[in-house]
Amino acid sequence: MLKPLAARLLEALLTLWLLATLCFVLLRAAPGGPFDAEKAAPPEVEAALAAQYRLDRPLPAQYALWLGDVVRGDLGPSFQYPDYTVNQLVGQALPVSALNGGLALLLALALGVPLGVLAALRRGRALDRVLMFGAGLGLAVPKFVAAPLLVLLFAVTLKWLPAGGWGEWRHVVLPVIALALPNLAWCARLTRASMLETLSADYLRAARARGLSETRLLFAHALRPGLLPVVAWLAPALINVVTGSAVVEQVFGIPGMGRYFVQGALNRDYTLVLGVVLVVGALIVLIGALVDALRAALDPRLREAR
Known part of the structure; x- marks a missing residue:
């Protein structure tokens, strides 16, 4: 039990180290610097800033110092927000992004699973076609298009919800919908495909032949194995929410992780x-x-395979 756990922890630490190292190298390889401006500062000011933020040292030394700070839990000072540390900025932004992302995933699951099951039960009928057409449309429209369209409809035209900002529950509705739409579509299509395969399994045919009702077959025998692919999809769904938050938070002016990353x-x-x-x-x-x-x-x- 402890050996697989230790191996998983070591793998996670190695992944984070490689991710951080790659990001460090790519950032330093990009043209420009944190204190570049249209009007160059006096050389003594640039030298003082470089010394303050340890940018005057060789790149390997900068990497070693930064990595040592990270190991101690210090993410360092922000270059563009001098009154805040990165720990403070992340501490402010993480709950905002977690709230939006969590609600978006919950909304996608709460609507996607029932709609996918309903489409599977009505396979080939009009309702199935309508639901899958809507799911395909949700996948086809990217977030940077869906978010402005939601603002145009609900904020500008109908004036039901604010176009941006943060602080009230009304500010959460449109960003959550924009983040949830593609995941909802994926969840509905994946649930439908998995349930169709499960409902055609031999053991369900045998249970149906024994006279079990369709409701009992669905909830007692089909739903649990049918949802396994949906559970496996949750990890990439989270990545989809994280990557999409950069666009959505910029459109709605939300002070979250995605917006700080872009800025x-x-x-x-x-x-x-x-x-x-x-x-x-x-x-x-x-x-x-x-x-x-x-x-x-x-x-x-899966438990037996471990």
Whole structure:
């Protein structure tokens, strides 16, 4: 038991180290710097800033110092937000992104699973075609198109919800819908395909021949194995939410992780970008482990394979 856990922990730490190292190298290889401006600062000011943020040292020394700070839990100072550390910025932004992303995933599951099951039960009928057409449309429309369309409809035309900002429950509705739409579509299509395969299994035919009702077949025998692919999909769904948050938070002006990542990349705020990458990477690794544990709880064959 302890040996697989230690191996999984070592694999997670190695993944995060490689991710952070690659991001560090790519950021430093990009043209420009964190203190570049249209009007160059006096040389003594540039030298003082470089010394303050340890940019005057060789690149390997900068990497070693930064990695040592990270091991101690210090993500460093922000270059573009001098009154804040990266720890403070991430601490403010993470709950915002977690709320939006969590609600978006819950909405996708709460609607996608029932719609997928309903489409599977009505296979080939008009309702099935309508639901799958809607799911295909949800996959075809990217977030950077869906988000402005939601603003145009519900904020500008109908004036039901605010177009941006943060602080009230009304500010959460449109960003959550924009984040949830593609995941909802994926969830519905995946659930339908999995349920169709499960409902045609031999053991369900035998149970049906014994006179079990369709409702009991569905809830007692088909739903649990039919949802295994949906559980496995949760990890890539989380990645989809994380990558989509950068677009959605920019459109709606939400102070979340995605927005800080975009602003940090544009301003060459090395420590801020690296801090966001590390935190998001750690969350993805953690969610992947939780999804694996949930799959093992639902499927005894996975527990026996360990």
